Amino acid sequence: MKVKFIKSAPTIKEAIEPNFVEVALLGRSNVGKSSFLNTFTNQKIAKVSQTPGKTKLINFFEVEDEGKKYVLVDLPGFGYAKVSKSMLKDWGKNLDEFLKNRFNIKLFIHLRDARHPDLDIDNNVDEYLKSFMRKDQQLLTVFTKIDKLKQSELAKLKQKYPNALFVSNLKKRGIDQVRKKINEILWGEYDKDSKTDS
Ligand SMILES: Nc1nc2c(ncn2[C@@H]2O[C@H](COP(=O)(O)OP(=O)(O)OP(=O)(O)O)[C@@H](O)[C@H]2O)c(=O)[nH]1
Numbered sequence: 001m002k003v004k005f006i007k008s009a010p011t012i013k014e015a016i017e018p019n020f021v022e023v024a025l026l027g028r029s030n031v032g033k034s035s036f037l038n039t040f041t042n043q044k045i046a047k048v049s050q051t052p053g054k055t056k057l058i059n060f061f062e063v064e065d066e067g068k069k070y071v072l073v074d075l076p077g078f079g080y081a082k083v084s085k086s087m088l089k090d091w092g093k094n095l096d097e098f099l100k101n102r103f104n105i106k107l108f109i110h111l112r113d114a115r116h117p118d119l120d121i122d123n124n125v126d127e128y129l130k131s132f133m134r135k136d137q138q139l140l141t142v143f144t145k146i147d148k149l150k151q152s153e154l155a156k157l158k159q160k161y162p163n164a165l166f167v168s169n170l171k172k173r174g175i176d177q178v179r180k181k182i183n184e185i186l187w188g189e190y191d192k193d194s195k196t197d198s
């Protein structure tokens with residue numbers, strides 16, 4: 001996989017031209033979005049911080065994987081301190097417009113903390129996304145920090161969220177499953193190891 005940082009856009013107006021299919025990464029502040037970007041790309045491409053709210057810009061990264069290109073969009077974390085019903089208030093009207101109108105987003109990846117799987121704010125975000133998602137868009141839930149769970153707790157979480165994926169950025173677990181899932185969603189199901197041209 002090849003990854004190239006393209007741009008930090010301080011506002012939506014400065015977003016890059018929508019020339020590629022995009023995968024938008026969202027999640028609460030401190031959930032591990034930047035860490036995920038780093039483990040996913042195997043590069044120190046995003047700043048990791050113990051202070052929530054570190055990433056305030058929209059960062060665009062060009063990814064080339066298995067000969068195909070897409071753009072990863074790292075969005076600012078939402079609602080660390082308070083649980084708010086209104087995404088618009090906490091997160092900015094501009095971002096709302098971006099998410100609703102950016103036609104080339106094909107996949108929203110919602111990162112959630114495996115230790116706090118049922119936060120209102122996360123459920124609200126899912127509801128919010130589903131309220132305007134088009135038929136050609138998908139939502140993928142990825143739980144982070146699974147290294148903090150006991151085996152039994154992780155098993156329960158997997159049972160409760162059978163369609164979600166589970167990663168540890170710290171231990172680099174589950175990352176390849178996410179990569180494969182992204183490729184599958186963007187380009188359709190295929191298995192590069194089982195070519196039939198014999
Ligand atoms: N144990 C554990 N810690 C993690 C994991 N992923 C991230 N962290 C830690 O969680 C903290 C926040 O990580 P970031 O990647 O900066 O989180 P973020 O979502 O980008 O945060 P903002 O930019 O503030 O929105 C850091 O201290 C990371 O080291 C993980 O999988 N396991």
Ligand SMILES: [Mg+2]
Nearest residue numbers: 033034054055
């Ligand atoms: Mg960050």
